[in-house]
Amino acid sequence: MATHYSSSAPPVRLGRHSLQALIDALRGDGYTVIGPRLEDAAIVYAPLESADSLPEGWVDQQEGGHYRLLRGERPALFDYVVGPHSWKRYLYPPRQRLWQAHKQGKGWRVKEPLDNTAPYAFIGVRSCEIHAMRIQDRVFDNGAFADPAYIKRRQQAFIVAVNCAHPAATCFCTSMNSGPRAKEGFDLCMTELLDEQRHEFLVEAGSDKGAALLTRLPHRPCDENDLRQAEAVATAASQAMQREMAPDVAALLKRHPEHPRWQEVAQRCLSCANCTQVCPTCFCSTVEDVTDLSGQTAQRWRQWDSCFTLDFSYIHGGSIRRETRSRYRQWMTHKLSTWHDQFDTSGCVGCGRCITWCPVGIDITEEAKAIRDSEGGT
Amino acid sequence: MAGKRKPKLAVWKFSSCDGCQLSLLDCEDELLTVAASVEIAYFLEATRATIKGPYALSLVEGSISTPEDAERIRAVRRQSKVLITIGACATSGGIQALRNFQDVEQFISTVYARPEFIDTLATSTAIAEHVPVDFELRGCPIDKHQLLEVLNAFLNGRKPNVPRHSQCIECKQAGTVCVMVARGTPCLGPVTQAGCGNLCPSCNRGCYGCFGPKETPNPASLSARFGELGMAQPAVKQIYRLFNAHAPEFQQESQRHE
Numbered sequence: 001m002a003t004h005y006s007s008s009a010p011p012v013r014l015g016r017h018s019l020q021a022l023i024d025a026l027r028g029d030g031y032t033v034i035g036p037r038l039e040d041a042a043i044v045y046a047p048l049e050s051a052d053s054l055p056e057g058w059v060d061q062q063e064g065g066h067y068r069l070l071r072g073e074r075p076a077l078f079d080y081v082v083g084p085h086s087w088k089r090y091l092y093p094p095r096q097r098l099w100q101a102h103k104q105g106k107g108w109r110v111k112e113p114l115d116n117t118a119p120y121a122f123i124g125v126r127s128c129e130i131h132a133m134r135i136q137d138r139v140f141d142n143g144a145f146a147d148p149a150y151i152k153r154r155q156q157a158f159i160v161a162v163n164c165a166h167p168a169a170t171c172f173c174t175s176m177n178s179g180p181r182a183k184e185g186f187d188l189c190m191t192e193l194l195d196e197q198r199h200e201f202l203v204e205a206g207s208d209k210g211a212a213l214l215t216r217l218p219h220r221p222c223d224e225n226d227l228r229q230a231e232a233v234a235t236a237a238s239q240a241m242q243r244e245m246a247p248d249v250a251a252l253l254k255r256h257p258e259h260p261r262w263q264e265v266a267q268r269c270l271s272c273a274n275c276t277q278v279c280p281t282c283f284c285s286t287v288e289d290v291t292d293l294s295g296q297t298a299q300r301w302r303q304w305d306s307c308f309t310l311d312f313s314y315i316h317g318g319s320i321r322r323e324t325r326s327r328y329r330q331w332m333t334h335k336l337s338t339w340h341d342q343f344d345t346s347g348c349v350g351c352g353r354c355i356t357w358c359p360v361g362i363d364i365t366e367e368a369k370a371i372r373d374s375e376g377g378t
Numbered sequence: 379m380a381g382k383r384k385p386k387l388a389v390w391k392f393s394s395c396d397g398c399q400l401s402l403l404d405c406e407d408e409l410l411t412v413a414a415s416v417e418i419a420y421f422l423e424a425t426r427a428t429i430k431g432p433y434a435l436s437l438v439e440g441s442i443s444t445p446e447d448a449e450r451i452r453a454v455r456r457q458s459k460v461l462i463t464i465g466a467c468a469t470s471g472g473i474q475a476l477r478n479f480q481d482v483e484q485f486i487s488t489v490y491a492r493p494e495f496i497d498t499l500a501t502s503t504a505i506a507e508h509v510p511v512d513f514e515l516r517g518c519p520i521d522k523h524q525l526l527e528v529l530n531a532f533l534n535g536r537k538p539n540v541p542r543h544s545q546c547i548e549c550k551q552a553g554t555v556c557v558m559v560a561r562g563t564p565c566l567g568p569v570t571q572a573g574c575g576n577l578c579p580s581c582n583r584g585c586y587g588c589f590g591p592k593e594t595p596n597p598a599s600l601s602a603r604f605g606e607l608g609m610a611q612p613a614v615k616q617i618y619r620l621f622n623a624h625a626p627e628f629q630q631e632s633q634r635h636e
Binding site: 044303311 | 408411412414415526527529530531533534536539541542543544546547550551552553554555556558559560561562565567568569582592593594595596599600602603
């Protein structure tokens with residue numbers, strides 16, 4: 001990725017009410033600002049024009065197949081973690097037209113679509129989500145098979161990270177080394193400092209773009225106490241993490257392609273594909289050709305697909321993963337093991353979305369642990 | 379298409395409410411293009427004028443619920459090069475297939491003043507249980523965009539883009555928040571085929587399964603989850619007994635909870 005994230009600007013403090021100035025500045029610079037909003041009983045990522053639309057005072061309760069928003073004890077703006085949406089729906093939209101063609105004489109004239117999407121500014125990006133973007137960068141920005149539309153959107157994006165204060169019960173980023181503190185890959189990173197005396201954000205610039213924007217916002221310098229308090233937020237979040245991924249899971253899964261646990265999980269798995277749709281790194285797509293009734297226009301669309309559908313593994317003669325067992329195994333083994341071989345990284349960032357949004361609450365950490373425990377030893 | 383004879387289209391009705399045929403007339407913006415692309419040869423809902431077969435394409439609405447239906451569908455099949463069934467009645471027997479779980483003789487004697495006038499089969503069944511079907515378009519009612527896609531694919535000699543995957547994929551791609559996870563509302567989406575445009579979940583309702591079972595569904599696991607969410611056994615049985623009660627996977631699951 002061409003975007004280079006580094007800055008030597010010292011952290012500063014922004015007051016709670018300066019968030020509106022941040023949104024206004026980004027909008028003034030031509031960004032479409034997207035941020036967390038409460039819609040339909042969940043925190044989703046949607047266009048944000050006012051800081052008053054941020055979900056103030058809400059906390060999330062997450063478990064396998066369970067998500068509820070509750071009123072928190074304090075008016076924090078970011079006391080929840082990730083919801084059903086991820087930023088991939090903006091960087092890699094669920095449905096995109098690749099090209100269209102019009103009949104001309106005996107042939108076709110092909111037109112590539114113009115991508116006029118305004119650059120995005122994402123507010124409230126969590127550390128695990130930055131890691132997820134970096135993983136998708138390896139998928140879509142890989143030289144020979146690069147996706148120009150993704151690369152353009154990604155390079156233009158302005159990222160305002162937020163350090164998580166309270167992980168959900170489904171989070172396991174510490175064991176994936178992807179959080180909870182955002183260390184790089186952002187333009188700005190905020191830590192919410194909230195107590196009886198103040199409601200402020202400690203803001204670090206992670207790029208020159210971010211540092212430049214920060215100088216245009218009303219801010220105050222930080223002292224040692226601010227830095228300590230911000231550090232304490234990240235430390236507390238890390239210590240509150242309840243789930244973890246089995247260590248050495250990549251090698252573990254390679255040893256067990258025929259483990260009986262695959263059959264057990266298939267009894268529960270609905271092959272509904274929710275896990276892959278909410279996963280911030282799952283990138284599979286299918287291509288659909290459509291024509292108009294007169295046969296004069298044809299279009300090619302790309303849309304999100306999932307390794308849990310029968311069509312996904314359809315090759316000449318039929319689908320090769322007919323059983324749910326083989327589809328679940330494919331997904332989990334790719335995500336946690338063969339992804340390393342393909343992209344030199346794990347495909348999992350420990351965000352826990354696949355656990356929360358599985359209608360029957362299948363837990364990827366529990367599945368890995370069950371296979372690990374079956375080996376015995378320590 | 380200049381110089382080429384337009385393919386003849388027939389639309390047939392069996393035991394049904396006519397709603398799926400109406401979906402064709404509801405294609406307001408596209409209706410003229412449809413009419414320009416095919417010769418509407420037999421479509422009693424639209425016009426009394428009929429043109430004799432054979433037909434290049436027959437759209438069949440409704441289920442087989444009378445001895446006369448069972449005869450007539452064979453005649454329709456004989457006259458049709460391509461036969462596509464449309465809607466839950468034609469593809470799984472429809473809401474009227476609820477009779478399949480009961481004693482029809484008892485219904486007839488209770489409901490009708492002159493039971494001897496009623497000539498009906500003991501079951502309501504899908505068209506494909508009687509004659510070979512080239513493509514089944516699901517839904518109660520069918521989705522107009524999917525219908526146009528099927529016509530389009532037929533006219534252009536390609537496979538229709540009608541996925542058999544779950545309703546969940548449609549919800550997630552639209553950004554609709556899962557009603558089961560976020561609200562605890564029982565939803566048939568994970569075992570139901572996509573295609574309706576996630577109508578109910580986008581209005582905070584659980585999916586009613588109008589598009590029938592998805593490919594390789596796992597209703598037993600979903601039912602277990604319904605139980606955890608507090609749904610009683612009779613309600614679990616009932617949730618599968620709606621427009622697609624006779625679809626094999628839904629039928630078996632509802633019978634497991636009797």
